[in-house]
Amino acid sequence: MTCSSCGADLAADALFCEACGAKVGSGQAPTALTVPVGATDEDSPISTPTAVRAPVEVSAPQARTCAECGGTVGADGYCESCGLKAASERDHFREAPTAWVGGVCDRGIVHTRNEDAMALWADDAAPRRAVLVVCDGVSSSKDSDVASLAGARAAREVLRPAMPQGMGTAESADAAATKVLTSAAAAANTAVVAHTDPASESPASCTFVALTIDGNLLRHANIGDSRAYWFADGGAGVQLTVDDSMAQMLMAGGTARAEAEAAPQAHAITKWLGRDSPDIVPVVGSLVVDGPGWAMACSDGLWNYASEPSAIRAQMDAAGTTDPGALALALVEFAKAAGGHDNITVALARVEP
Incomplete structure (x- = not known):
């Protein structure tokens, strides 16, 4: 079977095309998603919110890059440089909206498909802005x-438009930004529910982490255990987000990080996006940075093998590159070499205020 919209190969039981998102048999790719504007805590994770809506264009997928040689993958699925057949676009894809932002999303070694996802955006106009979103299915x-x-x-x-400034005070700007980040999580939840088989007894669900960069101001929001980090040049790094997980609950009770994250139910998440989610309101925060460094959003496929920020920093230093896409790929390859037991996503932005 092939998709009638984009021609990609389809699994025998596919309901949606993994390449373009079109519903199988519809003959038309979805060109826009309807997302809520000004969503509130009362939005139901089950039904479509009734808030005022605005259509949002979904950007076309970028040209694929060969994982073996870095060449361009042609429409036939083979690298135009080395001739090797590329993995499924959903199994390994990269995004680089600008020279200072890049990410890699990879299936890993053990899993049979890639349920991680990322979406990146950047604007080079001063002050430089970027958006990094990672979801782990x-x-x-x-x-x-x-x-x-x-x-x-x-x-x-x-999250692409500039954050509102509220009434001009820091407190009102934070409140306005919190509303936007909460709306972004609600929009993600609406999309997750819309792409779930209504008859499924196990509805689709995922974690969520969003990181916005506006000059030297970082804002973040998360649901589940995908994380955001800040790595100042010359520093060990800091984890910006707090996981919604059993491991985090153990740590809050005094258990050491290493012991908590090795517990049998450590990766059981207590919040998520999806039709059966009890809570889609993210925890939000911000950080003003006073020097250059790296902002990162990632899934647990990376931090499984380097949970402490200093451990991730050591791998970043070992990579020996300042190109965000190459650095993200090096971190993905590190996680795969360490076992690759989960899907792996790393998104990076080089911040130089």
């Missing part, structure tokens, strides 16, 4: 790979 649903990608892209579109 929960493997219990056959729709999670499609739904997580739709969710990440929907959140990115909400």
Whole structure:
């Protein structure tokens, strides 16, 4: 089977195309997602919110890059430089909206498909702005790979405009930004629900982390255990987000990080996006940085093997590159070499205020 919209190969039981998101048999790719504007805590994760809506264009996928030689993958699925057949676009893809922002999303070694997703955006005009969104699909649903990608892209579109400044004070600007980040999570949830088979007894679900860069101001929001970090040049790094997980609950009770993250239910998440989610309101925060460094959003496929910020920093230093795409790829390859037991996503922005 092939998709009638983009020609990509389809699995025999596919309901949606993994490449373009079109519903199988519809003959038309979705060119826009409807996302809520001004969503509130009362938005239901089950039904479509009734808030005022605005159509948001979903950008076309970027040209694929060969994982072996870096060449361009042609429409036939083969590298135009080395001739090797590329993995499925959903199994390994990269984004680089500008020279200082880049990311890699990879299936890993053990899993049979990639349920991670990312969506990146950047603007080079001063002050430079960027958006990094990472969603990690929960493997219990056959729709999670499609739904997580739709969710990440929907959140990115909400976060592309500059953050409102409220009444001009720091407190009102923070409140306005919190509302936008909450709306982004709600938009992601709407997209996840929309890309879930209504008859599924195990509805699609995913984690969510969003990181916005506006000059020297970082804002972040998360649901689940995908993370945001800040690595100042010359520093060990800091984890910006707090996981919604059993491991985090153990740590809050006094258990050491290493012991908590090795517990049998450590990766059980207590919040998520999806039709059966009890809470889609993210935890938000901000950081003003006073020097250059790296902003990162990633899934647990990376931090499984380097949970402490200093451990990730050591791998970044070992990579020996300042190109965000190359650095993200080096971190993905590190996680794969360490076992690759989960899907792996790393998105980076070089911040130089």
